[in-house]
Amino acid sequence: MSTFQAPKGTYDLTPPRSATFLAVREAIAAPLRDSGYGYIETPGFENVELFARGVGESTDIVTKEMYTLTTKGGDQLALRPEGTASVLRAALEANLHKAGNLPVKLWYSGSYYRYERPQAGRYRHFSQVGAEAIGTEDPVLDAELIILADQAYRSLGLRQFRILLNSLGDKECRPVYREALQTFLRDLDLDEETRRRIEINPLRVLDDKRADVQKQLTDAPKLRDYLCDACKAYHEEVRALLTAAGVVFEDDEKLVRGLDYYTRTTFEFVHDGLGAQSAVGGGGRYDGLSEMIGGPELPSVGWALGVDRTVLALEAEGIELDLPYTTSVYAVPLGEEARRVLFGVVTGLRRAGIAADFAFGGRGLKGAMKSANRSGARYTLVAGERDLAEGVVQLKDMESGEQNAVPLTEVAAELAKRLG
Numbered sequence: 001m002s003t004f005q006a007p008k009g010t011y012d013l014t015p016p017r018s019a020t021f022l023a024v025r026e027a028i029a030a031p032l033r034d035s036g037y038g039y040i041e042t043p044g045f046e047n048v049e050l051f052a053r054g055v056g057e058s059t060d061i062v063t064k065e066m067y068t069l070t071t072k073g074g075d076q077l078a079l080r081p082e083g084t085a086s087v088l089r090a091a092l093e094a095n096l097h098k099a100g101n102l103p104v105k106l107w108y109s110g111s112y113y114r115y116e117r118p119q120a121g122r123y124r125h126f127s128q129v130g131a132e133a134i135g136t137e138d139p140v141l142d143a144e145l146i147i148l149a150d151q152a153y154r155s156l157g158l159r160q161f162r163i164l165l166n167s168l169g170d171k172e173c174r175p176v177y178r179e180a181l182q183t184f185l186r187d188l189d190l191d192e193e194t195r196r197r198i199e200i201n202p203l204r205v206l207d208d209k210r211a212d213v214q215k216q217l218t219d220a221p222k223l224r225d226y227l228c229d230a231c232k233a234y235h236e237e238v239r240a241l242l243t244a245a246g247v248v249f250e251d252d253e254k255l256v257r258g259l260d261y262y263t264r265t266t267f268e269f270v271h272d273g274l275g276a277q278s279a280v281g282g283g284g285r286y287d288g289l290s291e292m293i294g295g296p297e298l299p300s301v302g303w304a305l306g307v308d309r310t311v312l313a314l315e316a317e318g319i320e321l322d323l324p325y326t327t328s329v330y331a332v333p334l335g336e337e338a339r340r341v342l343f344g345v346v347t348g349l350r351r352a353g354i355a356a357d358f359a360f361g362g363r364g365l366k367g368a369m370k371s372a373n374r375s376g377a378r379y380t381l382v383a384g385e386r387d388l389a390e391g392v393v394q395l396k397d398m399e400s401g402e403q404n405a406v407p408l409t410e411v412a413a414e415l416a417k418r419l420g
């Protein structure tokens with residue numbers, strides 16, 4: 001192993017690609033901020049219990065993929081594999097749901113960890129931007145979240161994504177369906193592990209990717225036929241609201257998601273340019289999660305979009321975000337005295353809110369101008385001994401190539417004017 005290698009299943013974000021990541025995070029967050037969602041940040045780890053109870057003892061995430069550790073003090077912790085359980089835990093701890101303003105609308109952005117088999121688009125450390133609306137059962141809220149995710153992706157220029165929508169029923173109708181499904185599945189020709197899954201989480205069997213399993217599932221009872229009237233009406237309302245908003249979706253009754261807390265509305269955003277790991281985001285309603293982790297009844301809904309996969313989706317569609325260069329002015333000093341003076345100018349520009357950089361290390365004019373070019377700066381400031389003696393600097397417009405001498409005392413004002 002080379003010394004300079006990130007751990008398996010992880011990668012570093014370095015310039016210039018890292019700028020795209022920041023822009024994607026920002027693009028996903030912007031519609032949330034504009035819609036009343038407040039920012040929340042929780043620790044990178046939690047008590048293992050929270051995820052075991054919240055995400056579900058039978059899920060791959062909890063049984064196989066959690067990074068768990070025992071602290072020196074004996075606490076059992078896990079690096080967070082997802083954000084929903086943590087955010088709900090934090091909201092309950094801070095009593096946000098008692099402040100009188102329901103739903104509590106929160107958004108977050110951060111790193112998550114799953115010990116998965118790494119492949120393209122699937123990492124052991126990845127980034128999500130997520131949103132949770134806690135404490136209200138209202139189809140408008142489900143629709144709002146799906147619309148905002150759609151808006152975020154569209155604002156990035158993405159087009160080749162699809163929205164898959166399903167309802168998983170509630171605590172009235174799902175148990176009835178579950179039993180019917182179990183009865184059907186028990187008669188099939190399946191391996192030991194899948195047989196165990198039938199008893200613990202039969203809906204997940206529907207999600208099995210193997211062709212021979214899928215073939216046997218053709219006549220499986222459909223959840224759609226078991227939904228109670230309340231769930232049906234709720235789902236119809238969500239669908240109608242999305243349609244009214246012009247958001248196109250596909251009904252996908254096989255969509256069960258990999259986390260146990262979902263009830264009613266579930267959805268996934270998939271991108272067709274990504275191969276096997278096509279889910280760029282997902283979410284749904286989790287009306288029972290609060291009680292599962294020991295809280296009061298708080299019906300809620302949310303989603304998380306994967307930043308890594310969203311960036312891959314941009315690349316798959318050949319979309320280059322219009323990311324303006326950050327440096328506006330680049331200063332090139334020629335000689336010791338100019339270094340001192342121009343660094344003073346640069347400091348002044350920065351304090352005035354003009355993005356400026358400097359040719360460090362006392363390089364010659366040619367090398368320094370190369371750096372100026374690479375920085376993307378619109379203007380360079382060049383000064384040598386003769387300029388300083390005359391009290392001027394050479395201001396060069398890198399676009400037109402035009403250059404003229406500007407009095408030192410007027411440089412900041414002149415640049416402010418030109419940069420608008």
Ligand code: HAM
Pocket residue numbers: 081082083084114116121122123124125126127128130131132258259279280281282283284285286301302303304305306307308309
């Ligand atoms: P999730 O579907 O497990 O849902 O993850 C959401 C997104 O995170 C995925 O669609 C994917 O883009 C990204 N993601 C997940 N695992 C990986 C990985 N190993 N490598 C790269 N990207 C990954 C949740 O996490 C739920 N907490 C969403 C939610 C919020 N439901 C309700 N509220």
